[in-house]
Amino acid sequence: MTPLRIAVVGYGKLGVIHTRLLADSELFELVGVVDPMLENRSLATETHGVIGYECVDEILDQIDCAVVATPTVFHHDVCSILLAAGKHVLVEKPITATVSEAQSLVALAAFHRVKLQVGHVVRFDPHFQTGQNLIQEPRLIECTRASGYTFRSMDVGVTLDLMIHDLDLVLSLVDSPVKSLQATGCAVIGPHEDIAHARLTFENGTMANLTASRTSHTQVRCLQATGSSGHVSIDFMNNEFVNFVGVGDALGALDIDPVTASDAVKQDVTERFFTELLPQQSVPITPCNAIEEEHRDFHRSISEDSSPIVCGSTGLRVLEIATRIAETIKAGTTDEPVSAKGPHFDNAPSSAESTTLYKSHVRGV
Ligand SMILES: NC(=O)c1ccc[n+]([C@@H]2O[C@H](COP(=O)([O-])OP(=O)(O)OC[C@H]3O[C@@H](n4cnc5c(N)ncnc54)[C@H](O)[C@@H]3O)[C@@H](O)[C@H]2O)c1
Structure with missing residues (x-):
């Protein structure tokens, strides 16, 4: 099998991880790293012996595909250049900063008949892969994703930064359109929302509650789902098990009146609760x-000419819902965008001002 020639565009926190894994991969030949910052390019050359390029145009004729790990506000511009040149793209999540930008990338990829994959990486997490096989016909899903403040991904709010991971998982589990959503949140540091809560109701009746915070003193990443087969509890921070409470046969045969049952019957039921009635297993x-x-999935989709598991259209759908949540938070909290003020920054710039400011600090294409 001939390895695919690949470049990593954006050698920051995520780009460093992609580069390290691709440098060791048998499926890809790492041709170069693109980053406007000289010190980042030098570090990539020093660490992996690859050539650093200042701009993505410089490497187009040497590659088959690329991973894009620039800040989200640059995804659209960088991916457009790559897709228009006929290169397959794996872009980090979220697909882009706006829905119209994402629509344009999906159309461009289709026009040039190249793969566009979105880095919703939790789909490939072994916890989720094990858990999703246990969940049947989910009725209620609850997700929490919280971390401390890192001063990263400030170009977008916590909804597009963290909650979007869980939105992708929820939308992959529920085979039904979103009927309605409610959301609330606030900026703590700002300028965008740092805490977000959302409730989605699907047309088939399933509900999902999602919480995300990037100003939390504890780190939490978990998903719980209750469906026809039982209750699945995934703790993404625990590396060993997914907990599953199934619906046992003995539950159907249980014939007691919980109000009038004798103490002996109650004791018996309590003792059998998580072994026979709702059997629990790790x-x-x-x-x-x-x-x-x-x-691996990126390589498979290119070499087999099939869809990646998380394709551009999926990333677009997730972004559409995330954007509705972020807009609902903005509209519902104050007359001005919620991004205009955080409790600690009374004179924080508006969302648009902040994006311009951010772009001027981090060089784009
Ligand atoms: N999948 C995940 O779990 C996950 C986690 C964190 C971040 N991300 C995503 O990864 C992306 C990058 O995040 P990060 O935390 O690594 O950011 P970062 O700021 O650490 O790194 C971004 C890098 O891109 C470079 N850059 C800026 N403009 C560029 C351009 N036009 N061309 C090439 N390089 C450019 C910057 O110099 C910087 O080195 C974001 O979209 C973010 O949402 C994904």
């Missing part, structure tokens, strides 16, 4: 590197 996961699996 299902072991098979550890793997989710980003490596994501790369």
Whole structure:
């Protein structure tokens, strides 16, 4: 099998991880790294012996495909250049900063008949892969994703930064259109929302509650789903098990009146609760590197000419819902965009001003 020639565009936190894995991959030949910052390019050359390029145009004739890990506000411009040149693209999540930008990338990829994959990497997480096989006909899903403040991804709010991971998972689990959504949130540091809560109701009646915070003193990443087969509880921070509480046969045969039952009957039921009635088990996961699996899927989709698991249209749908949530938060909290003020920054710039400011600090294409 001939490896595909690949470049990593954006050698920051995520780009460093992609580069390290691709440099060791048998599926790809790492041709170069693109970053406008000289010190980042030098670091890539020093670490992996690859050539650093200042601009993506400089490497187009040497590659088959690219991973784009620039700040989100530059995804559209960078991906457009790559797709228009006929290169397959794996772009980090979220697909773009706006829905219209994402629509244009999806159309461009289709026009040039190249693959556009979006880095919703939790789909490849072994916890989720084990858990999703246990969940049947989910009725209620709850997701929490919280971390401390890192001063990263400030170009977007927490909805597009963190909650979008869980939105992608929820939309992949529920085979029904979103009927309605409610959301609330606030800026703590700002300028965008740093805490977000959302409730989605699907046309088939399923509900999903999502919470995301990037100003939390504890780190949490979990998903719980209750469906016809039982209750699945995934703790993404625990590397060993997915907990599953199934609906046992004995539950159907249970014939008691919980109000009038004797103490002996209550005691008996209590003792059998999580063994026979709702049998609980810890299902072991098979550890793997989710980003490596994501790369494998990218390679498979290109070499087999099939859709990647998380294609551009999926990334677009997730972004559409995330944008509705972020807009609902903005509209519902104050007369001005919520991004205009955080409790600690009374004179923080508006969202648009902040994006311009951000772009001027981090050089784009
Ligand atoms: N999949 C995940 O779990 C996950 C986690 C964190 C971040 N991300 C996503 O990855 C992307 C990058 O995030 P990060 O935290 O690595 O950011 P970062 O700021 O650490 O790195 C971004 C890099 O891109 C470079 N850059 C800026 N403009 C560029 C351009 N036009 N061409 C090439 N390089 C350019 C910057 O110099 C910087 O080195 C974001 O879209 C973010 O949402 C994904």
